[in-house]
Structure formats: structure tokens, C-alpha cells
Amino acid sequence: MEEKDLEELRSDIWNDLPLPANLVIDHTAYDVDIAYRGSYTRAFRKRSYFIEFIEPDMFAGSREIHLNAEYRDPSLIRNKLSLDFFNDIGVLSPKSYHVNLIRNGVPKGIYLLLESVDDLFLKKRNLPIGPIYYAVNNNANFSFTRDGHKKRSRISGYKQKIGNKDDDESLRKLIDVINTTSDLKFSNVIPDYVKIDKYLDWMVGAVCTMNNDGFTHNYSLYQNTHTGLYEIIPWDYDATWGRKVDGGRMACDYVPIQGKEGNYLCFRLLQMPEFRKQYKQKLEKVLDTKFTVHNMENKINKLHQSLRPHILNDPYKKRKIDTFNNEPEFICQFIKDRSHYLKEHLSELD
Template sequence: MGLPVYRIAVPAQEYQQLTSNIWSEQLVKGSIQMDGKQIPIRIRYRGGHTRGYPKKSFEIRTSSRTYHFNAEYDDPSLLRNALSFRFFESIRVPAPATRHCVLYLNGELLGVYLRIEGVKSFFFRQRKIPVRSIFYAINDHAGFTINSNSSSTSTSANLLSGYSLIRGKDVDKTRLRIFIQQLNTKSRLELFRFLQSRIDTDNYLRWLCGAVLTGNFDGFDQNYTWYEKTKTKKYGILPWDYEGTWGRNCYGAKVDASLVRIQGYNKLTGKMLAFRHFREQYKKLLRQHLMNAFTEKRIMPIVHRLHHDIREEVDQDPYMKWPLDVFAGEPERIRTYVAERREYLTERLHQL
């Protein structure tokens, strides 16, 4: 069975508005034929520098859902995001559902895309996680740091410059700003209790395992979703934009399995791992995943299935960036990464 085919239709005037400024955040009206239904939508381009690529990604909103249709242009496998999110789910970290598809826009074949579930209110309702606020970490200023060279006024204003509020109110911005300030200023004696009271530490350490194991160098200071639970008032985290993983960076270049250190990065991670209690918990989780979830036996059947499902359509993709022999070799590239990454991390567990 081939991939599902989705057809987007955008009227001429709306299409002109969409294409006249690829950097615009303005949504235009259209429709999509998806899952056997013709659905009214609003659509825009999404991404940063990738908007300049010949194969562009889209954000599509229906009356109740948001989807991201990722071109996966820089990933020669077209499956690293899908693989990463499945892996996070396997280690009990909520992650977006994905589905590869063939996409058309106004009758033009755009090629193979990855439909990614938007992480908004519906995402959390579906998983029975009541949340009061949702933030996207949209750039590399989302590392929970305070710039000591800035004035107090500008520092307060810049603390959230790496975040976009998706759900919530101004008070939720204030709550996050205060959290970052307290994270950076509390004494060691106060900090341990603060972390336990304000962070879902099990969730955070599982997410840290996922980011470290998959080797997402760009996933610590950006490319994550940060949310506050309604009942516990604790913050949680989940992954986003994981194409730069499994042995390649976000531009598709090969990277060494040692690129991301075992301790991970960002201020919050450093603050947590400064305590033996959290280091031991992280070490235990990491060891478990190295023995079970993060093994060739567990990973490669998923890789081969995803790769098999898209290979015929990839051959017909008019905007495929990579030679087909590179695409064909990607399962082996990922297998090699898993083997080398397991060895690298196993040898460094003693550093925790």
C-alpha cells in the first residue's frame, strides 16, 4: 500500500498572498483533501532558513487541529523526525504523532512530506494532560540563562526572547520569567526543593535521555515544547524538530556519534545534574535505555519499515535534494550511529 495522498487547494488571490512573501506569518484560506474528507483550512509557510528552499514546509490549521507538513528537505532519509518521536514515546515522553504522505498544492506534486501533529491544546487533551500554558522554544535563547552583562530591565525583558506563548496569558509569561530568575539565583540549599516543586523531574530526565541518545545538538536551547501542568503546577517538556539527529546535523551533514556530550546542555540541565540525586536517576534511566530502547534490535525494525514505506514515492519526489543512493544507504547510516553512540555513552556513564 502506498502513502496517503493529500491535496491542498488555495484560491488564486490567496495563493498570491501566500507566495508573495515567504517570510510572512499570515495564514491564508484554502482546503485540503485529507483522510477522505474535504476540509477548510488556513495555511502558511513555516520554518526559518528552510523557507528559502525549493521544497517548503507548511503549517495547516483546521477548525480544531493544527498540522505541520514538513518537507524534510535536509534529511536524506526523510524519516529522522518520525523515528525520533517514536523513540521518545517508547521512553515515556509525550511526542507528536507523525505520518508520511504525498502532498499536492493546486495540482502540483510537491513530493513526500511528514505530517506532524501540532503540539497545542488538542494534543494535551488527547493525552489527558491538563495544562495551563504552552510555550514553544523557538530560538537558541531558550536555554534558561540570564545574561549577566545586561541591565536588570533588559534582562527581565529578554528572559523570554527564546519562547513563543502558544496557550496561556500574560501571567503565564510572568510565571516562566520568575521561574528562570529563581533557577539562576536560588542558593544550592533552596534549589533542590525548588526543582522538585516546579519541575516534573522524571519527565525532564527522560526527555534529556532522548535528546542525548538521538544526538540532537540543537535540541537543548531550542526546539522543544515547554508546558505547565494545571494540577501540579509543575513544568514539563517534550521534543520538537528532530531532523538533526541519528548521525546527521540539521543541514544533513554527517556528524560524529560523540557530538553531544553525555551530560547534555542548557542551564536547567546543569542545575539538575549538579545534584547527585538527579544524576543517579538520570544515570539509571540512561543505562536502562542503552540496554533496551536504544538498541539496534529495537530501532532498526522501525527504520526499515519507515524507509520501505516511502522509498517508491521518494523516487518520484521532484524536489528530493539527495541522490537516491544516499537515501538507500540511510538505514545503515542510522544503524552505525546507534552502535557507535551506545559504545560512546556506555563508556562515559561513570562521568555522571
């Protein structure tokens, strides 16, 4: 970046207006726009970035990417591990991989490059282009209210990435249906709006990985225009696998087996015996086959070992190498403890 642009970027970490830069990836130069991304993470020493490609206007089939600092995750792998886990259990998930970032000749450390959830995300998966919304804050809880207070708007908490005003109205209709349909009719009505089996798959993934924020935040909503049904896509899953958003330990029972209470769609679905039974069956299967140390240990170690040489060159992480070295064992112990807790509480779903 030109020094004047870099100084402007640094001058206001909350400014979302992008600034020009030249980005070199594998010896190919791109003119890009760059801005900080994230909410509270912008105040960290190591910041995350949003990058849009200008000329050439595409990189690896994407016109924009996200570079996540993963600053509070001592392993730097939790986000990718989570998104790969979701993909493994059949949930639409963005692809990701780690990169080294050098800015104006200064190493800035390891970042996680995240695929943007947009029309190109759908195109790569041969899905019809349809409206996409980002859940940008905890108002995205599928309810009319939050913490007992009426929300300003039914679709408060959602930012439209792709779509128009008619799509906003469709989302309002979804929220209306969730909140006003009687118990007698709910199980027959909601499958006309939500792809239930995929939503329950997502619930299983969110409950296993234990992302406390992920139930009312950190996800995208996509409406398939061929079916008219909404699907949910996970996003920003660094505070998982036993770590809080600040990097501290999270007890294995922190999120109950029913998910976070604030998500009203989760709550209503689990009030219906047929959906509760379906969720329990899906969860049991994943606990037996996917969410196991046997299935995850090699993936954890492979990711961890691939990053270790680069950790030593990361100015923000190299002094914490001892903690980094212990993370595979920490994550595997979390899997054991979390799995045991969930199996012990399966009867609550009867």
C-alpha cells in the same frame, strides 16, 4: 490555492500571515488557512507549511497541523523516528506520519504531518489544560543570559501558545528559581517547579538522538495545572541520528553525555549528585533496552520501506534515491557508535 493567493504566498517566504486554500484529504474537502513555517528552512526549495482548519474546523481531532518538508534529511524519517523514540521512553511527544502533498495538481513530495502541541494535544492524552510555550529560538535556555550577554527578558525565546499574563509570570518565576537558588537549596526547591523524572527522561532522549539544537530550541514547555509542574515536549528532531541540520555527517561525540552546555537547567540538575545519579540510571537503562540496533532496526527499516515507493515520485528526492537507500545502515551505525561513546563516558556522571 487560487493563483493570486499562491503568488502572494510565494512573494514573501518570511510572511506568517495565512492565506486561504482548499485541502482535500482522503476525498474530504476542508477550507483551510495556510502559511509557510520554520526559520532558515523557508529558504529551501521544498518548504514546510502550517495549516489551520476553518470549515470543517477539525481534522482527526486537530484544528491545526504542521507539514514538515524534512528537506535536508536524506532518509525523511529522522523526525518521526525521534518523536516515536521519545514516546517509547515515556516522554510526552506529538504524533506524526508521512503524507504525499499535491499542490494545484503538481506533486510536491513526501511531508511529515506533525500534531500541534496545544489544548487538543493535552485533551487527547487526558491531561489538564495548562499553559504551553514554544521554544522558538536559542534564548530558551533557562538562563538570564545567552553567550555571556544578558537577555532582553527572562522569558525571551518563548512564545506562548496557550495561557495568559499570569502564566508568563509563572514562567519568569521558574527562570528565577533556576538562576538564583543556591546549590544548598536547589535539589529541594526545583522539584516544586519541574517534573524532574520526566525532564531527565527528555534529557536521555535528546542525548541519545543527539539533537544539538534540541537543548535550547525545538521544544515546548507545558505546565500541568493539577500539579503546577512543568514538563518538556520535543519538537523538530530532523537533525538527529548522526546528521547535522544541513544533512552532513555528525560525529558521534558531537553532543557530550551531559547534554548541551547552553541549557542552564540541564547544567544545574547535573551539579546535584541525586539528579546526576538518577540521570545516569535512566540513561543506562535506555542504552541497554531502547537505544539499540536490536530494538530500532525493524522500526527504521519499516519506516524506510514504507516511503521508498513514494520517494520515486518526490521531485526533490527521486534523484537521491541511492543516498536514501543507504540511510538505514547509516542510522544503525550511528546507534552503535553513539551507544559506545555514551557507555564509555558514563563514569563522568559518578
